[in-house]
Amino acid sequence: MSIAIRRVTKRFGDYVALDNVSLAIASGSLTALLGPSGSGKSTLLRVVAGLEQPDEGGVSIHGEEATGLAPQERGVGMVFQHYAAFKHMSVRDNVAFALTIRKRPRAEIRERVGELLKLVQLEGFADRYPSQLSGGQRQRMALARALAAEPRVLLLDEPFGALDARVRKELRAWLRRLHEEVPVTTVLVTHDQEEAMEVADRVAVMNEGQIEQTGKPRDLYEHPANEFVMSFVGPANRLGEAWIRPTISRSASGPTERPWKQWWSASSTSGSKSAPS
Amino acid sequence: MRARLGLRVAALGYLALLLVLPLGMVFWRTFQHGLGPVWDAATAPNSLHALWLTVLIALIAVPANTVFGVVCALVIVRGRFGGKTLLNALVDLPFALSPVVVGLSLYLVYARTGWLGSWLIDHGIAVIFALPGMILATIFVSLPFVVREVVPVLREIGTEQEQAAWTLGASPLTAFRRVTLPAIRWGITYGVVLTTARAIGEFGAVSVVSGNIAGRTETLTLHVQERFQSFDLTGAYTASVELAVLALLTLLVMTVIRKEGPRVDSDSPGDEALR
Numbered sequence: 001m002s003i004a005i006r007r008v009t010k011r012f013g014d015y016v017a018l019d020n021v022s023l024a025i026a027s028g029s030l031t032a033l034l035g036p037s038g039s040g041k042s043t044l045l046r047v048v049a050g051l052e053q054p055d056e057g058g059v060s061i062h063g064e065e066a067t068g069l070a071p072q073e074r075g076v077g078m079v080f081q082h083y084a085a086f087k088h089m090s091v092r093d094n095v096a097f098a099l100t101i102r103k104r105p106r107a108e109i110r111e112r113v114g115e116l117l118k119l120v121q122l123e124g125f126a127d128r129y130p131s132q133l134s135g136g137q138r139q140r141m142a143l144a145r146a147l148a149a150e151p152r153v154l155l156l157d158e159p160f161g162a163l164d165a166r167v168r169k170e171l172r173a174w175l176r177r178l179h180e181e182v183p184v185t186t187v188l189v190t191h192d193q194e195e196a197m198e199v200a201d202r203v204a205v206m207n208e209g210q211i212e213q214t215g216k217p218r219d220l221y222e223h224p225a226n227e228f229v230m231s232f233v234g235p236a237n238r239l240g241e242a243w244i245r246p247t248i249s250r251s252a253s254g255p256t257e258r259p260w261k262q263w264w265s266a267s268s269t270s271g272s273k274s275a276p277s
Numbered sequence: 278m279r280a281r282l283g284l285r286v287a288a289l290g291y292l293a294l295l296l297v298l299p300l301g302m303v304f305w306r307t308f309q310h311g312l313g314p315v316w317d318a319a320t321a322p323n324s325l326h327a328l329w330l331t332v333l334i335a336l337i338a339v340p341a342n343t344v345f346g347v348v349c350a351l352v353i354v355r356g357r358f359g360g361k362t363l364l365n366a367l368v369d370l371p372f373a374l375s376p377v378v379v380g381l382s383l384y385l386v387y388a389r390t391g392w393l394g395s396w397l398i399d400h401g402i403a404v405i406f407a408l409p410g411m412i413l414a415t416i417f418v419s420l421p422f423v424v425r426e427v428v429p430v431l432r433e434i435g436t437e438q439e440q441a442a443w444t445l446g447a448s449p450l451t452a453f454r455r456v457t458l459p460a461i462r463w464g465i466t467y468g469v470v471l472t473t474a475r476a477i478g479e480f481g482a483v484s485v486v487s488g489n490i491a492g493r494t495e496t497l498t499l500h501v502q503e504r505f506q507s508f509d510l511t512g513a514y515t516a517s518v519e520l521a522v523l524a525l526l527t528l529l530v531m532t533v534i535r536k537e538g539p540r541v542d543s544d545s546p547g548d549e550a551l552r
Contacts, residue, residue: 050443070443071443071444072444077445078440078444080437080441082437084437097442097445098446142441146445149445155444
């Protein structure tokens with residue numbers, strides 16, 4: 001296991017943000033923490049990053065106990081919803097930050113930054129400042145910055161939440177491809193079910209500080225553990241006391257495929273190979 | 278069109294009557310009889326000492342208030358404790374209090390008869406009628422500027438950039454130095470300029486605690502008054518011009534720094550507010 005979260009509880013005053021949460025995340029996987037706002041998913045991510053200390057329970061990363069460690073010592077890379085770009089630095093200096101403070105040789109930094117900028121398709125933008133980039137470009141810069149120090153774990157906190165719908169879809173597909181190129185264990189926090197289902201290998205559905213169900217996207221759709229998961233993941237209608245999936249085959253043209261796939265491939269752009277903006 | 282012209286005339290006329298005309302008069306009167314008397318007045322020992330003292334006090338008070346101001350702003354914005362509102366209000370006290378009252382309160386504490394003063398004087402440290410008291414008074418009256426300029430900028434930038442720096446391996450100190458400090462530098466610059474101007478121009482508080490001993494505890498502002506009261510108008514005007522030049526230099530330095538300053542990070546709201 002790459003990340004093991006053991007019975008973590010976190011309170012803010014009287015408010016219980018995380019209630020006895022346990023979760024195991026496999027090495028090299030891309031796991032989504034999916035839930036409505038206030039479900040505790042971001043807090044859980046911040047506990048893994050070391051930006052919040054749990055009141056109870058612990059976290060280990062790659063078999064090492066990480067509970068008491070500062071964020072600097074965890075070998076994590078983090079991407080924030082609002083980019084957290086260093087506005088006074090050029091794109092090059094932003095990406096180089098982790099290497100610069102580690103006092104790596106200049107030639108090595110230059111080479112690594114070049115590689116990373118290529119990876120996130122920002123080669124021509126090294127001398128620009130974050131304010132001269134679009135939202136999607138800023139977020140890709142933030143991703144390159146987080147990857148610079150070769151983290152063991154990549155944590156993405158609503159990375160596409162501040163972007164418009166079209167760019168969000170492009171970046172999703174791009175992130176999926178990136179993960180295949182750079183298979184670092186990745187945890188993605190999102191409130192967007194479509195995003196979780198399309199990008200992640202595994203999804204943990206969270207609600208009110210607890211994990212409702214963990215599984216492959218398809219399993220969550222086909223075998224929701226409870227009403228919450230059923231209503232939150234994919235379309236569902238209430239019929240008397242029960243929730244049911246609408247029968248998609250009726251409205252879909254062409255031969256009936258697995259309904260879970262139809263539901264979200266209708267809005268996905270995984271086929272697009274163009275560079276995201 | 279006519280209304281706009283009227284507004285412009287009113288604004289410029291207001292400035293002319295209150296600022297340009299009196300200041301121009303001082304310059305004109307100073308150099309009325311040529312450079313000779315001005316040079317003599319400026320190089321008189323008491324005058325030179327007053328200039329030196331003013332600069333010295335500013336050199337101590339401004340860095341002190343800059344460091345304190347940044348720390349205080351950090352505490353106000355990021356701290357989580359009960360007395361925060363009180364601290365926030367206390368910082369503004371020097372704005373609200375008349376400088377003379379500041380001077381008097383320092384006198385009450387640090388003079389020979391004050392409850393800390395007697396102990397200090399027994400140990401050979403004179404505060405009142407000496408340099409330490411004048412520095413204290415100047416620090417007191419110029420305390421809020423850096424805090425007030427930095428607090429809104431700190432609020433605006435939030436803590437995300439710093440946290441990002443932590444996850445990238447930067448120690449809290451490195452993160453502060455490389456990420457937070459550059460982000461708040463315009464707030465600090467503006468605060469420093471205001472602090473400097475206030476420190477150089479302070480009269481009331483320093484007047485009470487200094488004792489106005491010519492050649493010893495007389496700053497430029499006190500020197501202006503002393504010369505004026507001795508009917509040495511040239512001396513008073515000369516010292517006034519020196520003060521004005523110091524103020525202009527401060528403004529010039531800021532203008533230069535600003536020109537070099539915000540390169541392209543134009544969407545940073547902190548910078549926007551200061552432009």
